[in-house]
Amino acid sequence: MGIENKLANMGVVTTTLExxxxxxxxxxxxxxxxxxxxxxxxMMSAQSSSYDMSRFGMELMRASPRQSDLMIVAxxxxxKMGPVLRRLYDxxxxxxxxxxxxxxxxxxxxxxxxAIYQGVDEVVPxxxxxxxxxxxxxxxxxxxxxxxxxxxxETFKQYAEKYK
Amino acid sequence: MATAINTSTTDLVTRFxxxxxxxxxxxxxxxIVKKENLVEVATAVRDEFGFxxxxxxxAVDYIAENKMEMVYHAYKTTGGAxxxxxxxxxxxxPIELPxxxxxxxxxxxxxxxAWDLYGIKFxxxxxxxRILMWEGFEGHPLRKDWKEPFFxxxxxxxxxxxxxxxxTFAENKNPFRDNLNFPKDFDPEKYVVTGEDDLYMSLDRDSxxxxxxxxxxxxxxxxxxxxHPSTHGVLRVAVQLDGETIxxxxxVMGYLHRNHDKIGERNTYLQIIPYTxxxxxxxxxxxxxxxxxTVEKLMKIPVAERAEYIxxxxxxxxxxxxxLIFIGMLMNDLGAMYTPSLYAFEERELIxxxxxxxxxxxxxxxxxxxxxxxxxxxxxxxxxxxxxxxERLPAKTDExxxxxxxxxxxxxxxxxxxxxxxxxxxxxSVTGPVLRAAGVPYDLRRADPYSIYDRFDFDVAVRHxxxxxxxxxxxxxxxxxSLRILEQALKxxxxxPINSQKPAYQVRVPAGEAYGRVESPxxxxxxxxxxxxxxxxxRYHVRPASFVNLTAVESMCIGxxxxxxxxxLAMLDIxxxxxxx
Ligand code: SF4
Numbered sequence: 150m151g152i153e154n155k156l157a158n159m160g161v162v163t164t165t166l167e168x169x170x171x172x173x174x175x176x177x178x179x180x181x182x183x184x185x186x187x188x189x190x191x192m193m194s195a196q197s198s199s200y201d202m203s204r205f206g207m208e209l210m211r212a213s214p215r216q217s218d219l220m221i222v223a224x225x226x227x228x229k230m231g232p233v234l235r236r237l238y239d240x241x242x243x244x245x246x247x248x249x250x251x252x253x254x255x256x257x258x259x260x261x262x263x264a265i266y267q268g269v270d271e272v273v274p275x276x277x278x279x280x281x282x283x284x285x286x287x288x289x290x291x292x293x294x295x296x297x298x299x300x301x302x303e304t305f306k307q308y309a310e311k312y313k
Numbered sequence: 314m315a316t317a318i319n320t321s322t323t324d325l326v327t328r329f330x331x332x333x334x335x336x337x338x339x340x341x342x343x344x345i346v347k348k349e350n351l352v353e354v355a356t357a358v359r360d361e362f363g364f365x366x367x368x369x370x371x372a373v374d375y376i377a378e379n380k381m382e383m384v385y386h387a388y389k390t391t392g393g394a395x396x397x398x399x400x401x402x403x404x405x406x407p408i409e410l411p412x413x414x415x416x417x418x419x420x421x422x423x424x425x426x427a428w429d430l431y432g433i434k435f436x437x438x439x440x441x442x443r444i445l446m447w448e449g450f451e452g453h454p455l456r457k458d459w460k461e462p463f464f465x466x467x468x469x470x471x472x473x474x475x476x477x478x479x480x481t482f483a484e485n486k487n488p489f490r491d492n493l494n495f496p497k498d499f500d501p502e503k504y505v506v507t508g509e510d511d512l513y514m515s516l517d518r519d520s521x522x523x524x525x526x527x528x529x530x531x532x533x534x535x536x537x538x539x540x541h542p543s544t545h546g547v548l549r550v551a552v553q554l555d556g557e558t559i560x561x562x563x564x565v566m567g568y569l570h571r572n573h574d575k576i577g578e579r580n581t582y583l584q585i586i587p588y589t590x591x592x593x594x595x596x597x598x599x600x601x602x603x604x605x606x607t608v609e610k611l612m613k614i615p616v617a618e619r620a621e622y623i624x625x626x627x628x629x630x631x632x633x634x635x636x637l638i639f640i641g642m643l644m645n646d647l648g649a650m651y652t653p654s655l656y657a658f659e660e661r662e663l664i665x666x667x668x669x670x671x672x673x674x675x676x677x678x679x680x681x682x683x684x685x686x687x688x689x690x691x692x693x694x695x696x697x698x699x700x701x702x703x704e705r706l707p708a709k710t711d712e713x714x715x716x717x718x719x720x721x722x723x724x725x726x727x728x729x730x731x732x733x734x735x736x737x738x739x740x741x742s743v744t745g746p747v748l749r750a751a752g753v754p755y756d757l758r759r760a761d762p763y764s765i766y767d768r769f770d771f772d773v774a775v776r777h778x779x780x781x782x783x784x785x786x787x788x789x790x791x792x793x794x795s796l797r798i799l800e801q802a803l804k805x806x807x808x809x810p811i812n813s814q815k816p817a818y819q820v821r822v823p824a825g826e827a828y829g830r831v832e833s834p835x836x837x838x839x840x841x842x843x844x845x846x847x848x849x850x851x852r853y854h855v856r857p858a859s860f861v862n863l864t865a866v867e868s869m870c871i872g873x874x875x876x877x878x879x880x881x882l883a884m885l886d887i888x889x890x891x892x893x894x
Contacts, residue, residue, distance in 0.1 A: 187677070194661075227568060259591075263454070263462060
């Protein structure tokens with residue numbers, strides 16, 4: 150694969166550090182408390198007792214973008230909201246990830262008109278798309294777990310290239 | 314029915330023979346008033362005829378007749394039928410109408426909306442800015458001749474994008490520039506956004522002197538939102554503060570605007586139902602209810618008996634669930650972060666399970682159809698529902714009351730903090746629990762009964778102090794009353810078909826207009842629909858409770874402390890999907 154293979158004969162430190170960092174990142178991934186529309190309600194349900202996202206260490210919602218590393222875009226993004234959303238994204242410290250929750254955030258969903266972005270990926274880069282209108286809480290949890298998988302596979306080299 | 318005018322008691326024509334005429338178009342009701350005399354007639358409607366509550370004010374674009382029409386729906390808070398009056402103007406810019414803001418301050422936002430989406434200038438309106446679109450947006454999207462950049466066709470269903478087995482992108486068929494209008498001499502490089510200045514200018518910005526006339530205190534403007542944990546979504550509020558006291562406040566909305574009305578005008582009648590789910594996303598069942606009753610009124614079809622009961626059951630379950638969430642969220646806003654709302658969510662999940670069992674979706678139920686509902690309630694679900702309503706929910710409501718009501722912090726935060734008194738609430742067209750907590754027993758289920766609510770034995774919950782505590786407690790009262798209705802409905806529910814009509818993709822709606830309203834958990838939810846006999850409505854307007862209730866927020870909050878603002882806003886129980894449409 151990446152740098153791990155190349156550095157394999159130089160000792161185990163790098164790999165360990167990498168996976169140690171990734172382990173830290175996945176197990177304390179703080180999403181931003183950022184509800185836009187209907188999907189936000191399912192996001193709240195996902196945190197509530199019946200579904201309980203905290204079982205996976207991902208329930209600690211932060212109201213401030215500066216304390217969060219995962220943006221769950223839960224809902225449709227209007228043209229008026231777009232600049233605000235981008236600004237919030239820019240305020241989040243690196244490294245950061247984005248989940249587009251629901252059809253609206255993924256592709257505009259049922260709102261195919263001038264007022265709504267046809268997918269939040271027109272505004273911010275998206276890592277995981279969760280389908281559904283609204284996605285069930287299980288689907289959101291699955292989405293977050295998918296992002297955990299993704300983060301676990303990331304390498305320092307990728308980071309270095311991404312944030313060059 | 315609700316919109317029928319009793320001409321013997323409220324005949325505007327005999328009162329103003331010179332400038333009021335009866336609206337004689339087929340399927341229409343109400344009166345047409347001359348523009349010059351609008352204010353005079355409106356004053357008489359309020360003072361002489363006693364229609365103190367102006368619920369809906371909206372515009373219609375009759376492009377074929379080259380007319381713009383403004384439609385007002387006035388009601389009495391003592392109940393009964395409404396009075397519709399309309400005013401027509403030539404469709405030549407600038408379209409101007411007198412503002413009714415001095416008669417019913419509740420039209421404030423609705424007039425701004427008409428300006429934003431239809432370009433009607435209201436002379437005398439003190440703060441006529443765009444409300445849902447942003448300042449600098451070109452055109453007025455609800456006008457019939459306004460086309461969006463990627464305009465495809467006037468109405469759905471659109472032509473196939475696979476005409477010969479080959480997929481084409483709509484964007485290629487309709488190049489971006491075709492419908493894009495820029496103002497004359499527009500230079501994007503030099504363009505400066507002015508909307509923010511207008512907003513801050515609308516707050517009173519000058520510094521005040523103190524009583525002695527020397528020391529000046531500077532006021533600061535604090536922007537809350539659109540991303541703020543306590544604004545319940547993407548509402549933005551610009552507050553002007555003198556120390557900790559709010560001296561000026563302007564809500565800014567539209568961050569979730571997708572022009573529900575225009576989507577509706579493009580869709581067929583049946584296609585609109587799932588969109589109404591997404592209005593007030595806590596209460597999709599009530600939204601469905603409001604919409605289908607309005608269309609049924611136009612179609613003049615009966616509703617199957619069993620379906621009526623199912624509808625009432627679903628609407629009341631929704632109310633219970635909404636109020637539970639309200640209480641949980643209020644606690645969040647007061648700082649009791651998350652524990653109380655977990656209790657609320659637990660009960661809500663049980664109700665959502667029922668919704669899922671009957672409709673297939675937890676939140677976006679899409680369950681009502683014209684003439685009935687789409688699926689029957691299976692017996693086992695009915696049994697589950699009975700357990701829930703007879704056993705669990707009453708006990709849990711008691712439990713929540715026991716846990717919360719006496720809590721010292723809660724009492725200190727809520728008791729004696731004024732929200733609205735009855736006069737102001739009516740003035741600002743506030744409906745729903747906020748109005749009832751101010752001592753006005755105005756509940757559409759009693760004041761203007763729809764569906765089969767007249768068969769049930771229940772009280773209109775009402776409290777009299779109008780403070781936050783009353784606003785909070787009235788939610789519990791309403792849950793209790795809803796449970797009462799549910800118990801009766803579950804006992805009485807008959808068998809039989811669940812729809813009086815045959816299932817059809819297309820319904821035939823005769824030409825005419827109808828205004829239907831239901832008591833949604835947040836207040837009066839109205840739908841104003843004009844049909845011209847085609848498969849799509851000519852005009853489709855939602856009168857959302859949250860949007861109109863928010864009109865009062867400015868006068869509610871001025872003078873109170875910034876810390877209370879969050880709780881005051883929570884009292885209105887707004888939801889952005891409905892507010893911004
Ligand atoms: S995907 Fe569906 S539920 Fe989610 S925001 Fe869009 S309309 Fe609402």
